[in-house]
Amino acid sequence: MRFVFGVILVLTTAITIWLMTLNSPSPDPDVSELSTSVELSRHERNSNEENTAQPELARTNDTIEHKDLSLVEQALLRFPHISAHELEAIFANNPELKKIRVDFIIALIERGDMAADELITNFRFWGPYTVAQSAAGNAPHDLTLDQFNKLIELGADVNxxxxxxxxxxxxxxxxxxxxxxxxxxxxxxVHKELFGNAITFGNTALYDFLTNGVGTQLVLNEEEDKYISELTNEVKGSLDGYAQLKQQLDETSDAKKHLQRQNLINRLQRWHGQAQILKAMSDDESERAELEQVAAQLSQKLKEFAQH
Known part of the structure; x- marks a missing residue:
């Protein structure tokens, strides 16, 4: 399992670094900026076409014309065509789109800009990275079942x-x-690898799905059991790790602070999930109690970040 976990961490890091090269560290603006941008660009076009003696009327008509459009529809108006290879750069340069990422990509596929299974890049060791994977893997929130089914319906080779x-x-x-x-x-x-994925990402839902939904159990050999013990100790000490990362965040320049802050939140979420999974795996009551306490403390740190 150590090998499996190692491969997953390397893969995740590589993909993350690749995506980060396309992403701006600027903070996510409110999604309403998308609406404002569309309104302003359309108003500018109207101003050039209409009599400038009635600017207020042009602005009023424009607002009426767009007030019932969804954010996805507004984004489609704003970008008449986007190719698959432009996709990541579009989200990097327009962070207000990230909150509607999945629905926007689905709309682009439906409009014919790209195919669900169209290649974005081909990772040497891990295979093709497609439009559908870009939608699913970078969703700002969980995919809904309707979104997932839609990607499949539109031709995504979900395998x-x-x-x-x-x-x-x-x-x-x-x-x-x-x-x-x-x-x-x-x-x-693939059950053992999926368990490894769940533990590596701190994904309690995947762990619960395997144990309760599929009805399988994780059986460890001696080396794997040793790795879990090491990981458990790391998670128990995660608050010390948090303190160090928080200090680094406080010392980070404003230009990089947003990205560093998000990385810290991701780390807290992973530790929190791992604490819950490791607690479920442990037969030691004392260790279970300690991990439960760690999970509660990490949860509190996440709440503090959410309030700022």
Missing amino acids: GEKLWRIVMAKQTNGKVLDKWYTHAALGPE
Whole structure:
């Protein structure tokens, strides 16, 4: 399992670094900025076309014309065409789109800008990275079952290959995990790796799905048991790790602070999930109690970040 965990961490880091090269560290603006941008750009076009003697009328008509459009519809107006290879740069340069990422990508596929299974890049060791994987793997929130079904309906080859196993390891919607497991015809041959994914990402939903939904159990050999012990000690000391990372965040320049802050939140979420999973795996009552306390403290830190 040490090998499995190691591969997952390397893969995750590599994909994250690749995506980060396309992402701006600027903070996410409110999603209303998208509406404002569309309104302003349309108003500018109207101003050039209409009599400037009635600017207020032009602005009023424009507002009436767009007030009932959804954010996705506004984004489609704003970007008449986007290719698959432009996708990541579009989200990096327009962070207000991130909150509607999945629905916007689905709309782009439906409009014919790209195919669900169209290649964005090809990772040497992990295979093709497609439009559908970009939607699922970078969703700001969990995929809904409707979104997942729509990607499949639009032609996404949602399977059990390595990169899909990584992408789906981030999903915490049990219905989506169940649909993927069935649709991809997964079985015992990947159970241990999926358990490894769940522990590595701190994904309690995936762990619960495997143990309760699939009805399988994680059986460790001696080396794997040793690794779990080491990970447990790391998670127990996560608050010390948090203190160090928080100090680094406080000392980070404003230009990089947003990205550093998000990285710290991601780390807290992972530790929190790992604490819960490791507690469920442990037979030691004292250790279970300690991990429960750690999970509660990490949860409090996450709440503090959410309030600022």
